[in-house]
Amino acid sequence: MLHAFEAEGLVKRFGRTTALAGIDLAARPGTVLGVLGPNGAGKTTAVRVLATLLRPDEGSARVGGLDVVRDAAKVRRLIGLTGQYASVDEDLTGTENLVLIGQLLDLRRAEAGVRAARLLEEFGLAEAAGRPAKTYSGGMRRRLDLAASLVGRPDVIYLDEPTTGLDPAKRDDVWNIVRSLVAGGVTVLLTTQYLEEADALADDISVVDHGRVIAHGTPAELKRVVGGQTITVRPADPARLADAAAIVGAVAGRVPESPARGVLTVPVDGDAAFTEVVRRLDREGIGVTELSLRLPSLDEVFVTLTGHHTTEESAA
Amino acid sequence: MTLTDTPARTPARTAERPFALLRHSLALARRSVVKTLRTPEQLLDVTLQPVIFVVVYVYLLGGAVAGSTHDYLQFLLPAILVQTVMFAGMATGVNLNTDIDKGVFDRFRSLPIGRSAPLIGSVLGDLIRYVLAIAVLLGFGYLLGFRIQTDPLSALAACLLTIVFAFCASWGFVLIGMLMRSPGAVQGASFLVLFPLTFGTSMITPLETLPGWLQAWVRINPVAGMMDAARGLMLGGPVAGPVLKTLLWSAGILAVLAPLAVRAYRRRA
Numbered sequence A: 001m002l003h004a005f006e007a008e009g010l011v012k013r014f015g016r017t018t019a020l021a022g023i024d025l026a027a028r029p030g031t032v033l034g035v036l037g038p039n040g041a042g043k044t045t046a047v048r049v050l051a052t053l054l055r056p057d058e059g060s061a062r063v064g065g066l067d068v069v070r071d072a073a074k075v076r077r078l079i080g081l082t083g084q085y086a087s088v089d090e091d092l093t094g095t096e097n098l099v100l101i102g103q104l105l106d107l108r109r110a111e112a113g114v115r116a117a118r119l120l121e122e123f124g125l126a127e128a129a130g131r132p133a134k135t136y137s138g139g140m141r142r143r144l145d146l147a148a149s150l151v152g153r154p155d156v157i158y159l160d161e162p163t164t165g166l167d168p169a170k171r172d173d174v175w176n177i178v179r180s181l182v183a184g185g186v187t188v189l190l191t192t193q194y195l196e197e198a199d200a201l202a203d204d205i206s207v208v209d210h211g212r213v214i215a216h217g218t219p220a221e222l223k224r225v226v227g228g229q230t231i232t233v234r235p236a237d238p239a240r241l242a243d244a245a246a247i248v249g250a251v252a253g254r255v256p257e258s259p260a261r262g263v264l265t266v267p268v269d270g271d272a273a274f275t276e277v278v279r280r281l282d283r284e285g286i287g288v289t290e291l292s293l294r295l296p297s298l299d300e301v302f303v304t305l306t307g308h309h310t311t312e313e314s315a316a
Numbered sequence B: 001m002t003l004t005d006t007p008a009r010t011p012a013r014t015a016e017r018p019f020a021l022l023r024h025s026l027a028l029a030r031r032s033v034v035k036t037l038r039t040p041e042q043l044l045d046v047t048l049q050p051v052i053f054v055v056v057y058v059y060l061l062g063g064a065v066a067g068s069t070h071d072y073l074q075f076l077l078p079a080i081l082v083q084t085v086m087f088a089g090m091a092t093g094v095n096l097n098t099d100i101d102k103g104v105f106d107r108f109r110s111l112p113i114g115r116s117a118p119l120i121g122s123v124l125g126d127l128i129r130y131v132l133a134i135a136v137l138l139g140f141g142y143l144l145g146f147r148i149q150t151d152p153l154s155a156l157a158a159c160l161l162t163i164v165f166a167f168c169a170s171w172g173f174v175l176i177g178m179l180m181r182s183p184g185a186v187q188g189a190s191f192l193v194l195f196p197l198t199f200g201t202s203m204i205t206p207l208e209t210l211p212g213w214l215q216a217w218v219r220i221n222p223v224a225g226m227m228d229a230a231r232g233l234m235l236g237g238p239v240a241g242p243v244l245k246t247l248l249w250s251a252g253i254l255a256v257l258a259p260l261a262v263r264a265y266r267r268r269a
Helices: A043-050 A094-104 A109-122 A138-150 A168-183 A195-201 A219-226 A238-252 A272-283 A298-306 A310-315 B020-038 B040-046 B048-066 B069-102 B104-109 B117-125 B127-144 B152-179 B183-199 B212-220 B222-235 B240-267
Strands: A005-014 A017-027 A032-036 A058-063 A079-083 A156-160 A187-192 A204-209 A212-217 A229-235 A264-268 A288-294
Touching: A005 A043, A017 A032, A017 A043, A017 A058, A017 A187, A017 A204, A017 A212, A032 A043, A032 A195, A043 A058, A043 A079, A043 A156, A043 A187, A079 A138, A094 A109, A094 A138, A094 B020, A109 A138, A138 A156, A138 A168, A168 A187, A168 A195, A187 A195, A195 A219, A204 A219, A204 A298, A212 A219, A212 A298, A219 A298, A229 A238, A229 A272, A238 A264, A238 A272, A264 A298, A272 A288, B020 B040, B020 B117, B020 B127, B040 B048, B040 B069, B040 B127, B048 B069, B048 B127, B069 B104, B069 B117, B069 B127, B069 B152, B069 B183, B069 B222, B104 B117, B117 B127, B117 B152, B117 B240, B127 B152, B152 B183, B152 B222, B152 B240, B183 B222, B212 B222, B222 B240
Parallel strands: A032 A187, A032 A204, A079 A156, A156 A187
Antiparallel strands: A005 A017, A005 A058, A204 A212, A229 A264, A229 A288
């Protein structure tokens, strides 16, 4: 089997809205496919088709070689779903939630209890196991969601924006969980709005927009296209903006943008560029109040790939 | 964090065990019961509300309709028992709609269980609400002076028949729960259906006092038949006819509404 899951030419319309316009997604077993796109790009709809929750209007999708429409029941034995829309029951405790799912997966009650206790322990929720999920913090809740999708030891896990709304420390927890899942041989589909997240976790990234894939590649390939990292400079003296622009422009080999008054951003290809910018700014005696090197935001990725911003997208 | 229990390497789940739909439905019914008991405010409609209805009817209408509040209580209670249990079923539709809203059902639907299991589980789990409603009403009625005039077995039969009838009718609320967009809309639509069914009866006033067109409606209204059966079994009077009519209606309602509800559930993405 070449792919753990694959979707070909999926089309899904809701009334006059086209949520999926012929999307193709695939992941090799044991890898993470990052699906990167803004709100409304069709990420969740694609996940719902692959999770047998929605029938596509056109196209087909397979998980473990099984068709998600024809063999939906068998596909459900292979998958775990966590995300914006598949959630735990807030009135039940952590243990009750996981035991219920275990029972629905045909574990005997005792087995389900053992499995639940073990997952709660592994996800650092042992102490909260007896409390209703509505008393959990955002991070705990997300971990319980993740644990719930793992009760059945799935081969393929769909994580629909698993870190949206989490603070960086909690986000790192989730990232580590994803990494250990993949180390265990699971295939993961991860949707996200953050290039940083896709870069940190994914083996391959599909950038989606308007229900179709507009770019696909490894994180390295994608970063080469969109300019790898972005340098942001804010000169302390606004009068020296032009001098600073000349420096970063010369180092990056590109014309810097000014997304806000007094701020310059420019994509750069290698890490060395940052040091060079620092050195030259210092040599010219240009003080800065802000100087950073980061991966491009989703918006910048979109500007590079499509020539327009994501905000225009969601308004369209 | 390390996940020692490496998922893909461990053999998949245990082999399928028999009676899957029944087991899954019961596991989900248990969930409903736990949720109901954990949120007591969800029980107001089967505890405080029927008590208020009884007080209002008995002391407001009793003198006018029956000449004495005691006689009126005897007349009212078996019928209002039916009304209360019918109203109690409304929560099933509202809760199902909430579950879909919150995404809990997406998780269930991504599991290898029968499509109808979550619906059957909810309907079964809410039977506890019917039992509670009946216990509260009979208890409160007894305090006010209501006495069963037949025998305990007949009274038990009245209660069981009421539960069976409400169980079948609750698929109507499930259907409404699947068709409406929000829990509030489910409640509104359910009331619209419930009012003609429960008030278009001889529940609070004798049939003879109603205008002809309303009498015609009461004669075909299955809920009115159920109330007649409950009165017959608790107070004496005709039993066989109303009971048979109610059982036939129950079977018919179940046969039509349950498949429609399951279909609406499948369609709702």
